[in-house]
Amino acid sequence: MTDIHDLTRRLQRASDSKIVLYVADGLGGLPLQPGGKTELETANTPNLDALAQRGVLGMSIPVLPGIAPGSGPGHLGLFGYDPLKYDIGRGVLEALGIDFALTDRDVAVRGNFCTVDDNGIITDRRAGRISSDIAAKLCEKIDKITIPGVEVFVRHVKEYRLVIVIRGDGLGGSVNDTDPQRTGAAPLKPQGADSASQKTAEILAEFIRQAAIILKDDAPANLLTMRGIAKMPPIPKFQEVYGTRAAAIAVYPMYRGLARLVDMEILDAGHTLDDQMKCLEENWSKYDFFFIHFKYTDSTGEDGNFDAKVKRTEEYDSAIPRINALKPDVLIISGDHSTPAKMKSHSGHPVPTMLVSDICRFDGSKQFGESACRVGELGMFEARYLMLQALSHAGRLEKYGA
Amino acid sequence: MTDIHDLTRRLQRASDSKIVLYVADGLGGLPLQPGGKTELETANTPNLDALAQRGVLGMSIPVLPGIAPGSGPGHLGLFGYDPLKYDIGRGVLEALGIDFALTDRDVAVRGNFCTVDDNGIITDRRAGRISSDIAAKLCEKIDKITIPGVEVFVRHVKEYRLVIVIRGDGLGGSVNDTDPQRTGAAPLKPQGADSASQKTAEILAEFIRQAAIILKDDAPANLLTMRGIAKMPPIPKFQEVYGTRAAAIAVYPMYRGLARLVDMEILDAGHTLDDQMKCLEENWSKYDFFFIHFKYTDSTGEDGNFDAKVKRTEEYDSAIPRINALKPDVLIISGDHSTPAKMKSHSGHPVPTMLVSDICRFDGSKQFGESACRVGELGMFEARYLMLQALSHAGRLEKYGA
Numbered sequence: 001m002t003d004i005h006d007l008t009r010r011l012q013r014a015s016d017s018k019i020v021l022y023v024a025d026g027l028g029g030l031p032l033q034p035g036g037k038t039e040l041e042t043a044n045t046p047n048l049d050a051l052a053q054r055g056v057l058g059m060s061i062p063v064l065p066g067i068a069p070g071s072g073p074g075h076l077g078l079f080g081y082d083p084l085k086y087d088i089g090r091g092v093l094e095a096l097g098i099d100f101a102l103t104d105r106d107v108a109v110r111g112n113f114c115t116v117d118d119n120g121i122i123t124d125r126r127a128g129r130i131s132s133d134i135a136a137k138l139c140e141k142i143d144k145i146t147i148p149g150v151e152v153f154v155r156h157v158k159e160y161r162l163v164i165v166i167r168g169d170g171l172g173g174s175v176n177d178t179d180p181q182r183t184g185a186a187p188l189k190p191q192g193a194d195s196a197s198q199k200t201a202e203i204l205a206e207f208i209r210q211a212a213i214i215l216k217d218d219a220p221a222n223l224l225t226m227r228g229i230a231k232m233p234p235i236p237k238f239q240e241v242y243g244t245r246a247a248a249i250a251v252y253p254m255y256r257g258l259a260r261l262v263d264m265e266i267l268d269a270g271h272t273l274d275d276q277m278k279c280l281e282e283n284w285s286k287y288d289f290f291f292i293h294f295k296y297t298d299s300t301g302e303d304g305n306f307d308a309k310v311k312r313t314e315e316y317d318s319a320i321p322r323i324n325a326l327k328p329d330v331l332i333i334s335g336d337h338s339t340p341a342k343m344k345s346h347s348g349h350p351v352p353t354m355l356v357s358d359i360c361r362f363d364g365s366k367q368f369g370e371s372a373c374r375v376g377e378l379g380m381f382e383a384r385y386l387m388l389q390a391l392s393h394a395g396r397l398e399k400y401g402a
Numbered sequence: 403m404t405d406i407h408d409l410t411r412r413l414q415r416a417s418d419s420k421i422v423l424y425v426a427d428g429l430g431g432l433p434l435q436p437g438g439k440t441e442l443e444t445a446n447t448p449n450l451d452a453l454a455q456r457g458v459l460g461m462s463i464p465v466l467p468g469i470a471p472g473s474g475p476g477h478l479g480l481f482g483y484d485p486l487k488y489d490i491g492r493g494v495l496e497a498l499g500i501d502f503a504l505t506d507r508d509v510a511v512r513g514n515f516c517t518v519d520d521n522g523i524i525t526d527r528r529a530g531r532i533s534s535d536i537a538a539k540l541c542e543k544i545d546k547i548t549i550p551g552v553e554v555f556v557r558h559v560k561e562y563r564l565v566i567v568i569r570g571d572g573l574g575g576s577v578n579d580t581d582p583q584r585t586g587a588a589p590l591k592p593q594g595a596d597s598a599s600q601k602t603a604e605i606l607a608e609f610i611r612q613a614a615i616i617l618k619d620d621a622p623a624n625l626l627t628m629r630g631i632a633k634m635p636p637i638p639k640f641q642e643v644y645g646t647r648a649a650a651i652a653v654y655p656m657y658r659g660l661a662r663l664v665d666m667e668i669l670d671a672g673h674t675l676d677d678q679m680k681c682l683e684e685n686w687s688k689y690d691f692f693f694i695h696f697k698y699t700d701s702t703g704e705d706g707n708f709d710a711k712v713k714r715t716e717e718y719d720s721a722i723p724r725i726n727a728l729k730p731d732v733l734i735i736s737g738d739h740s741t742p743a744k745m746k747s748h749s750g751h752p753v754p755t756m757l758v759s760d761i762c763r764f765d766g767s768k769q770f771g772e773s774a775c776r777v778g779e780l781g782m783f784e785a786r787y788l789m790l791q792a793l794s795h796a797g798r799l800e801k802y803g804a
Contacts, residue, residue: 034456034764063802065780065787066794067409070803083803084404093804228804342761346801348794349763350781370763380781 004080004384005241007400008391012243017329017394019244019289020280023078024316025071025255026298026339028351028370032306039297039306039341040352041369043313047320048333048354048368055331055356057365058378060386062337066348074336074346075258079291080242080387081235088261089173089230095163096257098155102232107171107200110228111154111162112179113138113221120186120223125179126160127221135160138221145210147203160221164207172197173231175204180225187225200229237263238289242391247283249276250293259291273315277322284326292323298346301339309341330394331356333368334386350380357393406482406786407643409802410793414645419731419796421646422682422692425480426718427473427657428700428741430753430772434708441699441708441743442754443771445715449722450735450756450770457733457758459767460780462788464739468750476738476748477660481693482644482789483637490663491575491632497565498659500557504634509573509602512630513556513564514581515540515623522588527581528562530622537562540623547612549605562623566609574599575633577606582627589627602631639665640691644793649685651678652695661693675717679724686728694725700748703741711743732796733758735770736788752782759795 029039062069062077063084072093073083091108102108113127113135127135136156143154150168157163174193180186190205192198204226215222238246248259249269256266267283269276276292283290294316300309323331334353337346352373363377374380378389391397431441464471464479465486474495475485493510504510515529515537529537538558545556552570559565576595582588592607594600606628617624640648642665650661651671658668669685671678678694685692696718702710725733735758740751754775765779776782780791793799 028763030761030763035766036764038763059781064406064409064790065783066790066792067413067799068794068801070801073803084409088803090804340761347761348791348799350779371766374765374779374781375777380783 004082004388005236008080008241008388008397011397011400013396013398014243015394015396017288017396018284019330019332019390019394020292020323020328021078021290021332021334021390022292022294022323023075024294024297024313024333024335026301026337026346027335028338028340028347028349029301029309030340030342030347030349032342038370039301039309040313041371043310043317045314045317045368047317049366051320051331051333051354051356052365052368052372054360054362055354056360056363056378057368057373057376058353059350059373059380060334060353060383061350061380062383068346068348069337070346071254071336072258075255077383078334078336078386079238079262080384081262082384086233086235088233090228091163091230092232093254093257094157094228095165096261097254098157098163099253099256100153100155100163100165101260102165103167104232104234105167105169105171107166107173107229107231109164109166109204109226111164111224111226113160113162113224114187115220116186116223122180122183122185122187122225124220125183125225130160130221132156132159135162135221138215138218141214142211145207145214147206150203152207162224164226166200166203166207170196171200171203171231173200173229175201175229177228178208178226187223190226190229204229232261235262239263242289242387243396244289245287246289246291247287248291248293249279250291251276252293252295255293255295264291273319277319280323281326297335298339301341302344304341304344306341329357330390332386332390351383353378353386355389355393359393406484406790407638410482410643410790410799413799413802415798415800416645417796417798418690419798420690420692421732421734421792421796422694422725422730423480423734423736423792424694424696424725426696426699426715426735426737428703428739428748429737430740430742430749430751431703431711432742432744432749432751434744440772441703441711442715443773445712445719447716447719447770449719451768453722453733453735453756453758454767454770454774456762456764457756458762458765458780459770459775459778460755461752461775461782462736462755462785463752463782464785470748470750471739472748473656473738474660477657479785480736480738480788481640481664482786483664484786488635488637490635492630493565493632494634495656495659496559496563496630497567498663499656500559500565501655501658502555502557502565502567503662504567505569506634506636507569507571507573509568509575509631509633511566511568511606511628513566513626513628515562515564515626517622518625524582524585524587524589524627526622527585527627532562532623534558534561537564537623540617540620543616544613547609547616549608552605554609564626566628568602568605568609572598573602573605573633575602575631577603577631579630580610580628589625592628592631606631634663637664641665644691644789645798646691647689648691648693649689650693650695651681652693653678654695654697657695657697666693675721679721682725683728699737700741703743704746706743706746708743731759732792734788734792753785755780755788757791757795761795
């Protein structure tokens with residue numbers, strides 16, 4: 001039995017304990033020079049530091065040592081799903097990112113409007129980066145395409161980007177990108193790697209044929225290419241594997257989508273951290289697992305703005321008293337990956353993590369930061385094991401074996 | 403996707419960054435008594451200590467906790483290959499150890515000259531430990547054996563030891579040892595575990611038949627036994643899995659052979675560490691990954707000579723300024739295993755390891771040694787993940803998933 005969920009299914013113990021997973025996206029950072037402090041260590045975080053004195057610290061490896069994950073694998077790991085086993089295609093993530101409620105009958109495709117000449121050769125892969133206003137109207141036009149036997153959904157994302165979803169039975173998700181990745185070439189023909197995917201490929205070819213007719217006078221956006229064609233992988237449901245009623249409180253659609261992927265309930269999170277805390281308070285009695293997502297520690301890191309990430313970390317810290325007031329049995333502080341301002345990107349560094357409960361083997365930490373996490377009681381662990389610690393510290397797991 | 407190399411193939415990012423893997427064979431050690439220092443901690447290593455202040459430290463587990471590896475699995479782990487998946491037979495290692503360029507059509511065999519009586523019963527399994535001079539001449543004699551359909555190579559190794567290589571198509575490598583492991587018994591008959599290996603077994607039986615005739619008057623070396631009959635396992639090539647042009651700078655044939663196994667380029671390393679550094683400097687522009695092997699931290703450990711290992715560690719340290727001068731993007735200091743002088747052998751202790759790059763999350767280490775590595779940022783990790791860290795810190799990996 002090597003699958004974590006075979007274990008958690010077997011060991012589930014009924015409990016009314018409550019777990020809060022409070023995620024600061026891209027939490028881990030880097031000092032700007034040797035001997036310096038990270039963003040988290042620079043920030044004034046009295047609430048996190050107080051938790052560190054009654055919890056246990058450690059370092060989470062999102063995927064494997066050194067591997068920088070995207071948001072998808074980063075969160076799947078935190079939710080206890082092996083991100084190498086559950087590989088989420090780009091089309092699926094793009095659909096999740098606009099709050100499109102995918103079903104397991106759907107094939108999701110990331111589309112790019114492009115420009116082709118009279119011979120069908122691509123002259124601009126991004127259709128002159130047309131404005132969102134124009135692109136949204138074009139999406140409405142091609143959303144009217146109908147293909148017998150399936151439903152077709154076209155949704156605008158941003159600028160030249162869109163999502164196409166084909167819903168039907170027996171559709172495979174192994175189809176090549178039609179984007180040739182260069183100008184001066186025609187779009188590639190969609191082809192399926194197996195018979196179910198070939199069915200999808202034929203539907204996509206028909207979609208492109210109709211779109212070409214509809215868009216013929218809309219240059220520079222007179223065609224589209226397709227990428228990341230994918231189905232949702234079959235993923236066991238959160239409640240089934242852990243026995244918890246789980247809810248997600250996330251402001252950004254991508255993270256609601258990732259939570260929906262494992263069948264969490266999606267709550268109305270509002271727009272601010274204050275809204276999220278209100279949502280948590282109002283729903284406290286209805287669920288026993290809450291995933292709360294805070295985005296801005298990542299976006300400031302991506303911007304390369306060390307000071308802004310420090311400020312956002314302090315904002316993240318400031319909400320903790322409201323979580324504490326609800327007296328969760330287990331409170332987890334972590335991130336889905338590191339986003340050091342120094343690198344302006346996700347990185348492969350491990351992520352500072354803390355777990356607070358009444359049965360922590362305190363490791364003597366005085367504050368929460370990378371230096372303390374490096375030598376904490378949780379050690380250096382793969383993120384996918386964090387849920388085992390959460391359930392265990394919440395009294396939600398029987399012992400294994402007699 | 404659980405195979406590391408499926409991941410690295412997929413995530414390869416083109417870069418002109420350079421990585422140096424500077425291996426001190428058997429680097430890890432033991433204090434002679436409780437509270438004492440290891441060889442590495444006793445040595446005066448100003449250059450390693452300076453690196454520790456701008457890098458990250460950790461402990462590498464060569465295979466699994468407590469498992470002492472041979473040189474083969476020890477190095478495969480450092481190269482990022484799971485040493486439990488890629489099992490290198492002893493015959494293959496013996497051939498690599500004398501710089502024999504094995505191909506994938508070869509079966510390699512370790513041979514031992516032995517003494518048999520008139521009834522074919524072994525009376526001495528090592529032929530009276532005959533001198534290398536005599537054994538080398540006998541190897542030349544039996545190298546003349548011809549067998550239809552295959553090529554036969556016989557090479558002397560040392561004293562009573564030799565290597566036999568059979569080259570041909572459709573030869574299997576699963577054949578039993580013919581050495582009965584005791585005197586008073588006849589050599590065992592070679593038998594194949596499958597039809598391809600049975601073909602090999604019949605060729606080896608014919609080889610032994612002819613050798614017995616040729617050697618009949620050469621007592622005490624009037625026959626030979628065979629052990630470790632093996633083919634090279636199919637191993638993905640370094641460049642294919644990592645996208646790096648890799649070169650090996652190793653004085654001893656065994657390590658050149660292990661590097662050749664993963665298809666590194668073998669450079670002329672000369673005979674001294676100074677020669678190796680010259681080689682590195684001269685070839686710096688031609689490759690982007692360099693494996694440099696230093697042998698004497700292992701051989702002094704094997705000798706049980708604590709002080710000599712300390713001195714050799716200092717020699718290893720002394721070359722670092724020349725590596726630094728080339729400004730590698732990533733410099734890794736590690737060993738293939740521990741060889742504590744106290745044990746006079748390879749051991750299962752984890753191996754002190756350091757990685758230096760511009761994006762290290764500095765762990766505050768002041769010097770390089772077992773005590774500092776134990777609490778370093780790299781944590782305790784399986785050696786096969788070290789290449790992920792190397793590539794990641796060199797900017798040679800895309801992020802995983804969106």
